[in-house]
Amino acid sequence: MSEVWRGHDEVLDRPVAVKVLAPGQPHTVDIVRTEARSAARLAHPNVAGVHDFGTSADQPYIVMELVEGRTLGQHLVGGALDWRIAVRIGAEVAAALAAAHSEGVVHRDIKPGNIMLTPSGAKVLDFGIAATVGQADEDPDGPVMGTPAYVAPERFAGCPATPATDMFALGTLLYQCLSGRLPWLRATPTELVHAECHDDPDPLPEIDGLPVEVVDLMSRCLAKEPGERPTAMVAALLLAEAVDARVYVPMSDLEPMPTPSNWIDEPTSAAGRHRA
Template structure:
């Protein structure tokens, strides 16, 4: 009778003691283990016994060792153990994570998650992919089961079939193709590894999070080919238009038409809903608590005659608000145009970038002798907050702020609630400190830091003005 190997309490490489089997897949087992040298819990990944799986374990360790990012599960070690029959078993030692995968979350929910939550997860995954691609690593297996939701944030797992960017795809067995429902079309054509493959996976991940099913819910490669001929199922119309557009861009069959990970992260980060009290659109399945804070409360009708002069002034105010909304909408659409590439062969035009120092257009001259209010007199907290956000976004777009620094700033800005003066002032002060810290670390240019400090000072002044 052959001994079952591995088993709990097995000591690998005189250091890693197996504790509990966490997961068994077609290519490997993942164990909870104890690192007896450093006295810490770890995860040990033991591949299946064939030569191909052992080679993939070595590749995974080498490629993942290039990466150091809070959104990517860390690889600690690569070792080899000896089985009872004398054969060698390579294994990878990884960071042990607590939490649940997106696949488990969707299974427990029995359907899609709120689109705001999906966007937040997608932003973190895109940020991790941008870091991996910058290091020349392509994951090639982005799917709900490889995204872990941990107490400290989102983690990208399992670089088991990853490859170096540009590396030829010489796998004739198909073992490294991944799961049919999540495989990019170019993988089936044997094209070299490229970052666009991961963006297809990100599109599938987002699609499944907001609909509950992948765009092609298939189990075999033959079923996938038939499903792709008909195209994916439509996305819900209730989703934000930019989210739908991004998902479809990621799922484009042509890798050249997909956005980069950095572009996808910027689009997704701008779609993350603010705190519930600041929402202008309620999340699916949640009461519209934010609307009461944004829309004015209807007042009792005033039966007294309204002077014509006040009526005209009110009408002009409404027109001005509408004009500002249109300008903001146009600006947003221009900022997102960077990932919306035109069809092949179509002419392209590039609009000049908006300068931070460009003043707003002067109002037309009038014969009135009334003095126009200065910009500072009309600046509100909401406008000042929007000016800080715009400075961060444009700084990132121009390469004057590192993407991870910009994401950190945007997350802090979302916590600012103008109705809570003390908390908001603390958040602004924290942001000002972070600007100085990130400048010293080389995370932004001096000009960008000076601009942000000025805009934060304007915002703080408004928050503390009685």
């Protein structure tokens, strides 16, 4: 629905990405402004930053951080990833979701094409169909927003988007990174949706060295009932600990601490310790 152009910020002398809707797409300034505001509220290392919003000849645009790298979808063309890489990506995406959820934002379209892998880590892109927690769909009789293979079962029943919605997508993403395929393989989109709503996911292949707690977390993310899925903060910390990585989670999701910072760097190798 959109095009992203490489641009140059002449004021600050830096490369940027400029996102505009593709020619022929219906648009309103409000929709694009909402996307810009949703992403701009999230100052997080695993979320692509938003610098500005404006219009030119009635065409709305967003000026964003230029993220160098390839999408996770491009990497997955070659099959499954090494489990350590897959789990680290999952931890970083979960940390980005924890930041979004703490601001009341649900992404609604977590998938490999919206994750960019860069030398500094994973970046979550495209808040174009993001919603506030509990927000009803714009058209109750229209299609469910999101990519069907990653949409949570309750969304097909008409339930509004919640943080648990994104966690189902994260579980699907993690399964795909570990196995090179989706948890459900069906011949048609209709059969796929039915399987997501009613069938258990196919067993994950044996992966040498993969911690059992990672498999358990992934399975809980794919639970049919939203209340059985873990929070993004829990997922981020558990996955990061499994590969001895560090992630940034909103301090508001942790116990009160005597520091003015809104964010902490969580050294997962030492449980209970927090570093400002």
